Amino acid sequence: IARMKDQVDYTLYLVTDSTEAILGSRDLVEVVEQALLGGVTVVQYRDKTSDTGALIATAKALHEKCKKHNIPLLINDRVDVALAVGCEGVHLGQDDMNLTEARKLLGRDKIIGATVSSIEEARVAVERGADYLGIGTLYATSTKKNTKDIIGVNGIRRILRYLHTSDDEAARKMKTVCIGGVNALNVQRVTYQLHAPSDHSSPPKSIDGVAVVSAIVGAKDVEQAAANLKTLLCTPPTFIHFSPSTNNNEDWTSLSHLHTTSLALTKAVDSASPLSHNMTNLVVQNFAASVALAIGASPIMSNNGAEAADLARLNGALVINMGTATPDALKNHALAIAAYNAAGRPVVLDPVGAGATSARKEALSFLLASGYFSVIKGNEREILAVAQASGLAVASSEHAAQQQQRGVDSGPASYTLPQRAHMVQRLARRERTVVLMTGATDLLSDGTRTYALSNGHAYLGMVTGSGCTLGTTISAYLAAAPGDPFMAAAAAVLHFEIAAEDAGRSEGVRGPGTFVPGFVDALYARRKAIVEGHLEEGAERL
Ligand code: 3NM
Ligand code: MG
Known part of the structure; x- marks a missing residue:
């Protein structure tokens, strides 16, 4: 007979908070009742300040509500309170009672969860018989200031991979939730990226649910907030239109395929x-x-982020260019990313100057946590900064170590072409997105397919904003062909870089100054020539 505790659904795990900042003047029991109506699947009563008598009284009231909905109630830290109330179990942080001792007091049928932030903590929790792991901290959160480590999606993925590849069956079957800063804006991106194929060959273990505090307890309409999160968790993300497939019949490696697709x-x-x-x-x-x-x-x-929701309905695409990463701009960016993600429309991230200053590093982390990007494009140093923000281990290059990024200009490459291609491919796979690293050779990958494209002209590097306008070009192609962001980005790069070659060669272009209008003309001329069918031959230029 399966025990109740083996049937727990961890999809939407509510952790309560009784502080003024989050609960306000509302009644906790009523708030939890609304969250239950909205569809939370586990409740953890977490109260770090109340007296024991009050804790037990509130826990009893919460237990009544949870029982009505057939949802388990767990108590944070306080094994004694759980025993007094007779609820379904406890959740233990690393500084709380040791799991082995708690198990002795609670017996084997009670649920015991543990907070872990590292593989070592996960290993110990499994060994001591935890029933599930709360893995965090995912993102910095104002709800809990004294969190130990912000480990991000990739830190969580490492722990999941450790569990999944363990020899121990208990580890492989372990239930998991992630915690820290999860909200309606990022929940689909987080769960999608946690399912990403790992760098290794084994299929990834996925997360069983998310744990949230402020996204539910701090919401104006608690029931609606919980219901919305539940829907987001139970439906495929709107921003995914495709999954890169290696088994389609078209040979993406052939030049003629690239040429024909880009013209179309x-x-x-x-x-x-x-x-x-x-x-x-x-x-x-x-x-x-x-x-x-x-x-x-x-x-x-x-x-203006406030108008992004209306614009997102117009079948277009968004470019987020980090060129002016002021706090105010970032707020507007987050609103717009959320609107385009919700509408299922593509978003391009252009992390201009990422890595140049610590403010830009923070801005980049903030943007990466704000939603899902269909394409991330940048020069070598910018993509390196994204790789670092994403937690990708990148072999250091002596050359790179010597050079701090100064302005937004890229300078000569620090890594060899194969190193760059490898970095781009791993980053694309890790972020489950398309990554473009621009340079004399542009490297484009969706983690499965990788192109090295060597068109272009030196003048592109001598005028301001050419990289930014490539972001704009990619957005237009993504908007017109959202089904395959990889091929859309490849086609955009070709249109852009071949037009640059045409402009560089054209009469009247004598230097970077005259190149700008010549380039706009050449972009237009190439489009017209393609639309009128003059360029059906020409793959040899690629
Ligand atoms: N534990 P919110 S983070 C209770 O990292 C808790 O162990 C954390 O709150 C950990 O959903 C956290 O409002 C608070 O960000 C999560
Ligand atoms: Mg604790």
Whole structure:
């Protein structure tokens, strides 16, 4: 006979909070009742300050409510309170009672969960017979200031991989939830990325649920907040239109396939005239809008997050350009990312200057936590900064160590081409996205397929904002062909880089200054030539 504790559904795990900042003046028992109506599947009563008598009284009231909904109630830290109330178990932090001792007091049928932040803590918790692990801290959270380690999606994934590949059956079967900063904006991205294929060959163990405090207890409408999170957890994310497949019949490695696909996508941009919504810096707004028009897209340069939800309905795509990463800009970016993710529309991240200053490093982490990006594009140093923010171990390059990133210009490459290709591929796989590292050779990967594209012109590196306008170009292609962001980005790169070659060669272009208008002309001319069917031959230029 299966025990009750083996049947627990950890999908949406509520941790309570009784502080003024989160609960406010509301009644905890009523708040939990609403959360139960909204569909939470486990409740943990966590109260670090009340007297024992009050703790027991509240726990009893909570237990009544939970029993009505057939949902287990666990008590944070206090084994004595759990025993007094007769609820389903406890949750123990690393500084709480030792799991072995708690098990002796509670018996084998009670649920005991443990907080872990490392593989070693997970190993010990499994050995001592935990029933589930709360893995964190995922993201910095104002709910709990004294968290030990912010480990991010990748730290959690490492622990999941450890459990999954263990010789110990108890580890492989261990239930897990992640905790720290989970909310309605990031829950789908977090769970999606936790399911990402690992660097190793074994299939990944996934998370069983998410634990949240403020996203439910701190919500205005608690029931609705819980119901919304539950829906998000139980439905596939809207931002995923495809899964990179290696078993389709088309040979993506053939030049003629790349050429034919890119021409078709250029026509698709021309006929759809998709919205390219740019949240970008002042320096490039005008240039980016001209590039968008030249390739047949419809640009809007709006940095106001409040209108993003309306714009996200227009079948376009968003570019987040980190060129001006002020706190105010970041707030607007987060709103817009959430709106486009919710609408299932593509988002391009251009982490301009990432790695140059600590403020930009923080901004990058903030953006990466704000939602899902369909394409992340940047030069070598920017992509290196993203890889570091993502927790990817990158072999140091002597050259890279010597150079701090100064401005947003990229300078010569520090890593060899194979090293860069490997980094791009691993980052794409880890973030479950498409990564483009620009340079003399552009490297593009979705983790499965990788292209090295060597078109372009030196003048691109001598005018301001050319990288940013590539982000704009990619957004237009993604908007027109969201089904395969990898091929869309490849086609955008080809349109852009081949037009740069054409411009560099054209009469009247004498240097970087005259290159800019020449480049806009060449983007336009290439689009027209493709639409009119003049370029069906020409794969040899790739
Ligand atoms: N434990 P919110 S983080 C209770 O990392 C708790 O162990 C954490 O709150 C840990 O969902 C945390 O509001 C608070 O971010 C999570
Ligand atoms: Mg604790």
